[in-house]
Amino acid sequence: MSGRAFRLERVSRRFGEVEVLRELSLDIACGEFVAVVGPSGCGKTTLLNLLSGHDRSSSGSIAREGRERMVYQQDGLFPWQTVRENIALGLRDLKDPAERARQLSDLIELIRLEGFENHYPHQLSGGMRQRVELARALAGNSETLLMDEPFSALDYLARIRMRHELARILHHRPRTVVLVTHDIEEAAQLADRVVVLTERPAQIRCELAIHQPRPRGLTDPEVVRATDRLLVELGIDGDASRQTSTNYKE
Numbered sequence: 001m002s003g004r005a006f007r008l009e010r011v012s013r014r015f016g017e018v019e020v021l022r023e024l025s026l027d028i029a030c031g032e033f034v035a036v037v038g039p040s041g042c043g044k045t046t047l048l049n050l051l052s053g054h055d056r057s058s059s060g061s062i063a064r065e066g067r068e069r070m071v072y073q074q075d076g077l078f079p080w081q082t083v084r085e086n087i088a089l090g091l092r093d094l095k096d097p098a099e100r101a102r103q104l105s106d107l108i109e110l111i112r113l114e115g116f117e118n119h120y121p122h123q124l125s126g127g128m129r130q131r132v133e134l135a136r137a138l139a140g141n142s143e144t145l146l147m148d149e150p151f152s153a154l155d156y157l158a159r160i161r162m163r164h165e166l167a168r169i170l171h172h173r174p175r176t177v178v179l180v181t182h183d184i185e186e187a188a189q190l191a192d193r194v195v196v197l198t199e200r201p202a203q204i205r206c207e208l209a210i211h212q213p214r215p216r217g218l219t220d221p222e223v224v225r226a227t228d229r230l231l232v233e234l235g236i237d238g239d240a241s242r243q244t245s246t247n248y249k250e
């Protein structure tokens with residue numbers, strides 16, 4: 001192992017006339033949690049598709065180590081399969097039935113869905129469904145999770161709970177994570193490093209390292225500092241927006 005999960009060197013992607021990514025260079029270390037934020041439509045999903053190998057760059061090079069699993073925004077589960085069957089799909093490479101059964105029950109315990117093994121996705125809440133998605137992605141031997149706005153379909157409180165769940169689950173099952181999100185608080189609470197992209201054609205505008213260990217509270221000074229900085233980088237002045245909300249109270 002080189003200790004590096006991904007190395008992108010001057011990667012560009014165009015779709016016909018549309019230039020989406022321009023000469024993007026990025027290294028991601030094994031075990032690192034990187035969040036990617038940026039304006040809507042700037043090319044975040046395109047970047048994930050390149051990392052996963054679902055899409056190819058127009059120029060530049062991408063080196064990856066290990067196997068990846070994707071976690072989507074919602075509805076990635078098969079509706080006609082139960083929780084157990086959906087997670088088992090992630091374990092289909094395991095030949096030994098006893099080992100498969102053991103891992104399956106470990107995963108169900110990890111996502112705290114004991115008692116719901118035989119439920120179908122429509123019988124679960126949105127947060128429970130995303131936990132099943134996570135369990136399926138964690139099953140087997142993948143080293144990397146690629147997540148495209150995995151919690152954006154959830155309400156605010158469920159989203160906050162899922163951040164804690166993800167931090168807890170990763171503590172038990174460490175992975176390299178690339179998380180695309182619109183939610184800068186989510187990025188600030190979870191990531192070791194936040195990569196901010198520019199408008200399309202996307203380039204890296206800046207990177208922000210957050211050194212505090214997880215779990216991090218919403219009001220931890222490092223999280224507040226990172227959130228403010230990200231707001232500024234995305235063109236919204238963090239201090240000013242707090243000032244404004246204070247003024248409204250007067």
Ligand SMILES: Nc1ncnc2c1ncn2[C@@H]1O[C@H](COP(=O)(O)OP(=O)(O)OP(=O)(O)O)[C@@H](O)[C@H]1O
Binds near residue numbers: 040
């Ligand atoms: N397969 C494709 N063919 C043509 N154009 C594409 C394709 N995939 C993406 N694009 C274009 O690339 C641009 C970036 O799309 P992408 O989905 O990567 O953005 P995004 O940052 O994920 O957006 P959002 O924040 O809305 O999820 C868009 O203009 C989109 O139309």
Ligand SMILES: [Mg+2]
Binds near residue numbers: 044046148
């Ligand atoms: Mg997208």
